Amino acid sequence: MADVINSLSDRLLFGIPKKGRLHEHCLSLLSGADINFHRHNRLDIALVQNLPIALVFLPAADIPKYVADGNVDLGMTGQDMILESQVGDKIEQLLELGFGKCKLEVQVPIKSNIKKVEDLVGKRIVTSFVVLAGDYFEELDKKYLSDDQIKEGKKTKIEYVSGSVEAACALGLADGIVDLVESGETMRAAGLQSIATVCNSQAILFRHKNPSNPSLVSKITSRIRGVVAAQKYVLLNYNIHRNSLNEATKITPGRQAPTVSPLEKDGWVEVQSMVCKDNVAEIMDKLEEIGAKDILIFKINNCRV
Known part of the structure; x- marks a missing residue:
């Protein structure tokens, strides 16, 4: 225990719900963001192995106060807990996490x-x-x-x-x-x-207004944002005749624009596009109706969007 405490001085402290409805979701999010740690039994502090971070496991209702007071730099908990704690002027909300709704x-x-x-x-x-x-x-x-x-x-x-x-x-x-x-x-x-x-x-990621390591906070936020986006989208891949390409890209516009690559078969192209996971079945139906072939879905584990 003493070794762990002594290792905290140069680490960013990240408050995580220690149990309850948000706990498992938060752990899954950390795993997806490649934040690797081992938590010893009955110990509420865990050192991250691949980043200078220490996870501090706290009651979800207490995390807003710890972040607001600067005891930890970063936290995840429910928006209801933040509103109840009345610390909105002392923290900065970074990202809605899409669970715990x-x-x-x-x-x-x-x-x-x-x-x-x-x-x-x-x-x-x-x-x-x-x-x-x-x-x-x-x-x-x-x-x-x-x-x-x-x-x-x-x-x-x-x-x-x-x-x-x-x-x-x-x-x-x-x-x-x-x-x-x-x-x-x-x-x-x-x-x-x-x-x-x-x-x-819903669950959110938030930080103290003056964290000890702002660049590391930005890196963690970017990673977690990628995991959250990956949970909302899938990668859709299909082949379509160029005559129907304009209609197809209206169905699958992507986040910025679809990727279009020519095929050896004359007049045909391959299209890749990120689409919302909730609408994917309907999108596939529409593509099939206009002549799309070889329609494939790929799971996205992480991304930067």
Whole structure:
């Protein structure tokens, strides 16, 4: 342990969620960016083997404060954690990572008489996001309560719990909750429904405004941006007669422009283009309809775009 601590002085510190919904995604992203490390059991610091970086494994909710205070240079966590930590003026958001997408939503029991968010004004809310929930309901209180009612303490009450937020209504602790929703399965299983969205969130890469090694931060950002782009796109390769090339390139314009190479067969060309992975089946159908042949898909592991 002492050897690891002594090795940190000349390394860029990178905060990574130590567990939870973002942890495995972040590790996969680091692997794709060729950031190689070995983490010893029960040790929350890991030295990167091929770059002067030390990974610091932290609770996801704490990473924004560590980066904002300059304890670590770079971090990955959810946008909801950054908003809740109120450190937006002390950090710089670098890149949306495309995973961990969810919504912070106001939820109430399906069987309750509360059908819209205004019905919760002046009632009890339980959440682990007291800052975001507090700001949200403060605006509703101003809109739906008089100044006298607010002075009399009739405004919405926000109470903090660290876990099992969805059980608060069933236990009689709250009239509604504010909690993260991904698929909605947990919400529905608890007999809850969403009536309003406080904010949308996904995992992001962000840095301290004055990191210890800005050039290394730029290198890491570029690598991770390449991995994120590679997850969104595939490389499409096909042959097409030159008479149909103009129509084909409208279907596959690429990010900048497609690569077109002549074939030995008279009048035919080969086309390569990056296309969105979500639309690839429809794109292949359209190409086939205009006479494209030998349509192939290649996975992209990393790229620079």
